[in-house]
Amino acid sequence: MIGSVETLIQLAHDNNSSIGRAMIKYEANLKQISEADVLAQMKHNWHVMKESIQTGIQEPKKSKGGLIGGEARKLHDYCAAQPNLLSGANIVGAVSYAMAVAEVNATMGRIVACPTAGSCGIVPGVLKKIQELDDLTDEQIAEALMTCAGFGMVIAHKASVSGAVGGCQAECGAASAMAAAAAVELRGGTPEQAGEACAMVIKNVMGLVCDPVAGLVEVPCAKRNALGASLAMVMADMALADVKSVIPVDEVITAMGAVGRSLPETLRETARGGLAVTPTGLALNKKIFGE
Amino acid sequence: MSEYSCFDIIGPVMVGPSSSHTAGAVRLGRFARAIAKELPQKVEILLHGSFAKTYKGHGTDLALLGGLLGMDTDDVRIRDSFRHAEEAGLIYTFTATDLGEGYHANTAKFVMTLSDGTVKEVVGCSIGGGKVLITELDGFPVEISGAYPTIIDTHMDQPGVIHMITGVLVDYGINIAGMKVFRQEKNTVAYMIIETDQCVPSYALEEIRALQPVLDVKFVKPF
Numbered sequence: 077m078i079g080s081v082e083t084l085i086q087l088a089h090d091n092n093s094s095i096g097r098a099m100i101k102y103e104a105n106l107k108q109i110s111e112a113d114v115l116a117q118m119k120h121n122w123h124v125m126k127e128s129i130q131t132g133i134q135e136p137k138k139s140k141g142g143l144i145g146g147e148a149r150k151l152h153d154y155c156a157a158q159p160n161l162l163s164g165a166n167i168v169g170a171v172s173y174a175m176a177v178a179e180v181n182a183t184m185g186r187i188v189a190c191p192t193a194g195s196c197g198i199v200p201g202v203l204k205k206i207q208e209l210d211d212l213t214d215e216q217i218a219e220a221l222m223t224c225a226g227f228g229m230v231i232a233h234k235a236s237v238s239g240a241v242g243g244c245q246a247e248c249g250a251a252s253a254m255a256a257a258a259a260v261e262l263r264g265g266t267p268e269q270a271g272e273a274c275a276m277v278i279k280n281v282m283g284l285v286c287d288p289v290a291g292l293v294e295v296p297c298a299k300r301n302a303l304g305a306s307l308a309m310v311m312a313d314m315a316l317a318d319v320k321s322v323i324p325v326d327e328v329i330t331a332m333g334a335v336g337r338s339l340p341e342t343l344r345e346t347a348r349g350g351l352a353v354t355p356t357g358l359a360l361n362k363k364i365f366g367e
Numbered sequence: 368m369s370e371y372s373c374f375d376i377i378g379p380v381m382v383g384p385s386s387s388h389t390a391g392a393v394r395l396g397r398f399a400r401a402i403a404k405e406l407p408q409k410v411e412i413l414l415h416g417s418f419a420k421t422y423k424g425h426g427t428d429l430a431l432l433g434g435l436l437g438m439d440t441d442d443v444r445i446r447d448s449f450r451h452a453e454e455a456g457l458i459y460t461f462t463a464t465d466l467g468e469g470y471h472a473n474t475a476k477f478v479m480t481l482s483d484g485t486v487k488e489v490v491g492c493s494i495g496g497g498k499v500l501i502t503e504l505d506g507f508p509v510e511i512s513g514a515y516p517t518i519i520d521t522h523m524d525q526p527g528v529i530h531m532i533t534g535v536l537v538d539y540g541i542n543i544a545g546m547k548v549f550r551q552e553k554n555t556v557a558y559m560i561i562e563t564d565q566c567v568p569s570y571a572l573e574e575i576r577a578l579q580p581v582l583d584v585k586f587v588k589p590f
Contacts, residue, residue: 077370103373117374124380124441140384141424181383184426184446189497191376193386199377225373232371238495254376291417292424293384364424 078102079233081271081325084226088267095267096223096258103222118218121188125177125200128187132176139182141292141364147299148176166205167306174201174305178298191228191237191250194293198251198304199224199258205309206262216262223261224254227274234326235333239286239345242336244300249281249332252304252311259312275321275328276311283335285343287350290361296351379497380441387473388418388425391493393445394590396434398501398513399477399489401587403435407479407487409458410435416472418493419463428461431475440497466490471500507558508549513590515544515562518572523580524550524557531578532559539571556582 078084087098104111136146151172155161161168177197181187187196203217228237231250236242256273265273281303289295321328342349351357381390400406412431414422422428426445432452433445444451452459466474471492479487490503491511501511504519511517522528529548536543542564550557567586576584 099373106370106372114373118377121374121377121380140426184382184384184389184429184443186380186382186441186443188378188380189386189390190378192496193381193383193390196383221377222373225376228376229371229373232376237376240495290424291421365420 077233078226078229081227081230081274081329084230085267085271094219094223094261095226095270096219096221096261099222099226100219103225114222115215115218118221119214122214122217122221124186124188125190126204128177128180128185128196129173129200129204131185132180133172136179137183139179139292139294140184141182141290141294143289143292143294143360144182144298145179148172148179151175163306166209167309169208170201170205170305170309171302172201173204174198174301175298177201178301182292182294182298190224191232191254192239192247194239194297195247195251195301195304197298197301198248198308199255201301201305202255202259202308203262206259210262212262220258220262223258223270227254227257227270231329231332234329236336241344242333243284243339243344244286245278245281245284245332246336247286248297248300248304249278249284252281252308253277255305255308256311256315259308260315263312263316265316269315269318271325272320273311273315275323275325276314276319277307278328278332279321279323280307280311282332283339285339285350286345287343287352288345288347289352289357290364291347291352292364295357295360381497382441382443382445385425386497387493387495388421388427389430389445390440390497391473391495391499392418392427392430392475393434393438393440394497394499394513395475395477395491395493395501396431397437397439397590398434398491398499398511398587399479400435400437401590402489402504402585403479403481403487404585405481406436406455406457407481409480411460411462411478413462413464413466413476413478415464415466415470415474415476418473418475419465422461422463432459435477471502474502504558507551509558509560510547511560511587512562513587515564515589516566517587518559518561518563518567518575519585519587520559520561520575521556521582522559522578523582524554525580528578528580529559532561532575532581535571535574535578536561536563536567539568541565541567541571
């Protein structure tokens with residue numbers, strides 16, 4: 077049972093490997109299959125992720141509820157045309173990919189829940205950008221996805237990865253923390269630094285509420301995927317610069333779980349608080365569902 | 368809490384937008400199809416709670432129908448389920464309703480009319496993360512998760528029947544992961560749900576079916 081980041085880091089040290097590689101062993105042992113089969117299965121998931129990025133950028137479409145669509149393409153085009161982006165082409169690129177996947181999800185397209193459907197763009201967005209930047213193979217990215225899985229598992233165990241239980245911090249926050257940890261490992265950081273990146277992301281999303289307009293996975297979900305991708309890139313850089321979280325990562329995750337439980341139900345995916353009950357949010361709900 | 372797999376976190380591959388309102392709904396449809404054992408002539412789908420309120424925006428209706436048509440949770444044809452249903456000659460209706468107290472917020476009820484005119488009813492709910500629970504079969508309360516191969520049998524409620532049925536499983540080396548027996552009244556019809564670690568071969572099911580007190584046996588693969 078992997079119940080803490082401390083365990084994850086220990087597992088990596090025991091195997092004299094990255095957390096990602098240690099997780100491949102863990103999964104092979106759990107399922108009683110070969111490590112090659114684990115990696116092949118994860119490569120398949122990566123393939124689906126890349127397809128959703130491409131679909132979202134190349135074939136923008138209105139979402140099922142009609143609230144979003146085409147924003148990823150806009151950002152992608154702006155990123156290509158603007159040589160002097162305020163936040164830099166890497167971040168804006170990762171964000172455009174993340175939003176592309178979130179938009180595909182909202183059109184009933186095919187995605188990989190990561191850890192959930194609502195937060196499905198963050199990990200693929202960040203990893204695709206790093207794959208392009210560092211010219212990495214799909215195997216290397218599949219291994220990074222195993223790093224993501226390890227951190228996701230700890231968050232699911234100690235806190236939650238469900239918006240209905242823990243708010244958006246549990247979905248987009250968890251995804252961002254997973255992506256940041258994997259980014260650190262892809263850039264050659266230590267398991268400890270991956271843990272620091274995870275901690276620093278979660279500190280920055282602590283308390284983020286889940287307040288979907290009309291109850292749909294559209295507004296603000298796609299843009300929260302943008303938040304998650306950009307935050308992951310920045311916190312990965314901070315961890316790689318050897319900046320450390322004053323509060324240890326496992327304590328941060330436990331705190332996130334406690335904050336989630338103390339959020340009022342109106343702010344946990346019920347569409348009865350936050351943006352969902354703004355005048356515009358309510359008007360959109362009425363327009364879509366006629367009530 | 369059982370141990371997580373990496374693929375519980377990075378996965379499943381699914382069509383959006385929601386694991387509970389879309390992926391879970393597909394699985395409910397797939398279970399209804401397994402119970403019907405054929406594409407029904409007609410289906411009335413009743414939607415309760417959050418399903419009733421938001422089904423259009425989440426494509427829950429498309430997902431339930433897609434599952435009934437045999438599509439899996441990652442099938443991109445789900446967004447065109449209405450057209451596929453029409454092409455397959457399936458008559459369908461959706462009704463937002465209130466099934467009453469005690470039903471989970473994401474509950475759907477299938478009322479299916481089969482080719483021989485019989486009517487089959489399935490009630491199930493989507494409990495989050497794509498997981499589902501079947502709660503009623505033809506009005507009987509049950510609990511089926513679909514995570515394991517599942518035997519669903521109806522038999523006359525009398526001493527020794529469970530022993531006879533599990534005896535057949537022993538003969539074929541099939542391990543029982545979990546089981547539940549439900550009945551409405553003593554000495555009438557009882558439902559038994561057996562979840563197994565192995566798939567149950569058809570000849571084992573035939574043996575169970577041939578047992579005198581057994582009225583009907585169905586087998587559903589993990590769905």
